Amino acid sequence: MSDKSVTDRRSFLFRAAVTAIAGGTVAACKDAAPKVAAATTLPPAKPALSAAETMDKMHEAGIKAFPAKTAGKGNQLMAPRIEKGVKIFELTAEKFQWETAPGQMVEAWAYNRQVPGPQIRVREGDRVRVILHNKLEQSTAIHFHGLELPNDVDGVPFITQPPVKPGESYTYEFTVPEGNHGSHMYHSHHNAAQQVGSGMLGAFLVEPKNPTEIERADVDYTLILNDGAHGFTFNGKSFPATEPLTAKVGQRLRIRFMNEGMMIHPMHLHGMHMTVFAKDGWILPAPWRCDTLNVAPGERYDVIVKCKSPGTWAFHCHILPHAESEHGMFGMVTAVIVS
Numbered sequence: 001m002s003d004k005s006v007t008d009r010r011s012f013l014f015r016a017a018v019t020a021i022a023g024g025t026v027a028a029c030k031d032a033a034p035k036v037a038a039a040t041t042l043p044p045a046k047p048a049l050s051a052a053e054t055m056d057k058m059h060e061a062g063i064k065a066f067p068a069k070t071a072g073k074g075n076q077l078m079a080p081r082i083e084k085g086v087k088i089f090e091l092t093a094e095k096f097q098w099e100t101a102p103g104q105m106v107e108a109w110a111y112n113r114q115v116p117g118p119q120i121r122v123r124e125g126d127r128v129r130v131i132l133h134n135k136l137e138q139s140t141a142i143h144f145h146g147l148e149l150p151n152d153v154d155g156v157p158f159i160t161q162p163p164v165k166p167g168e169s170y171t172y173e174f175t176v177p178e179g180n181h182g183s184h185m186y187h188s189h190h191n192a193a194q195q196v197g198s199g200m201l202g203a204f205l206v207e208p209k210n211p212t213e214i215e216r217a218d219v220d221y222t223l224i225l226n227d228g229a230h231g232f233t234f235n236g237k238s239f240p241a242t243e244p245l246t247a248k249v250g251q252r253l254r255i256r257f258m259n260e261g262m263m264i265h266p267m268h269l270h271g272m273h274m275t276v277f278a279k280d281g282w283i284l285p286a287p288w289r290c291d292t293l294n295v296a297p298g299e300r301y302d303v304i305v306k307c308k309s310p311g312t313w314a315f316h317c318h319i320l321p322h323a324e325s326e327h328g329m330f331g332m333v334t335a336v337i338v339s
């Protein structure tokens with residue numbers, strides 16, 4: 001379902017609700033006019049909700065449902081199979097149904113029945129083998145976004161490899177270069193607007209051999225943004241089914257932002273600032289602070305939040321039509337909960 005059709009349906013439901021309520025008010029007035037004794041058998045008329053109250057109730061219902069349960073969870077850490085020191089990850093691309101918000105089913109094209117695909121986590125210098133199995137009806141290929149690899153494993157059909165046709169498998173093997181640690185991604189590089197927009201993406205995290213002090217974190221959270229066929233999502237889910245980020249007072253929360261979508265998303269955290277210390281995996285010469293961080297397609301940012309203030313802090317994309325409508329919050333909204 002397109003975002004527009006979701007918006008149109010919501011607008012329709014809202015107008016229908018307002019019309020029904022207004023209609024009820026008119027009917028109640030008419031009934032009240034004649035003095036009829038039979039009225040004693042009717043229950044007392046409930047006071048009609050105003051349009052403002054109707055809207056508030058919809059907003060409240062969304063917040064009360066958060067975090068709403070849905071089937072499926074993406075970005076699950078994948079344990080590699082290890083053969084002769086090589087870390088082996090198998091990814092199967094296929095179509096399946098995915099629940100982005102309660103009752104909201106979409107068609108996913110993704111890896112290992114997860115949106116985002118499983119999280120690959122290795123160390124710099126590791127030898128890695130990724131075996132792709134294509135169960136889709138289209139060809140595909142995987143690009144390792146942010147990794148500086150030999151040309152023949154760059155994953156771009158007709159430039160560095162043949163397309164991986166339906167029913168075929170393909171093996172990528174490489175050594176993660178020294179110094180190329182940080183928050184990277186893997187995704188399809190074939191008919192990508194459709195394939196990545198439908199879920200063919202995941203996090204590829206490279207741990208440094210010698211972490212710097214600024215990276216020290218008590219909570220490490222990867223937040224992948226997308227805005228394709230599944231609407232506006234964080235890690236494959238829309239509010240109120242997005243996952244809250246939780247930390248205790250005094251803890252350091254690391255957030256790894258990754259934009260796999262086709263639009264920019266200025267991510268805004270209430271109550272506490274973010275210290276940006278890496279861009280596209282590279283440690284910045286000087287960290288900087290902000291409360292709104294614009295993440296463009298393909299970009300990654302790593303930030304630290306020093307969780308000093310207890311409370312539930314709204315955390316959302318600040319392009320407001322990506323986060324809220326007259327029916328309440330949806331899409332790119334979650335919360336940082338500090339307790």
Ligand SMILES: [Cu+2]
Nearest residue numbers: 265317319322
């Ligand atoms: Cu946005």
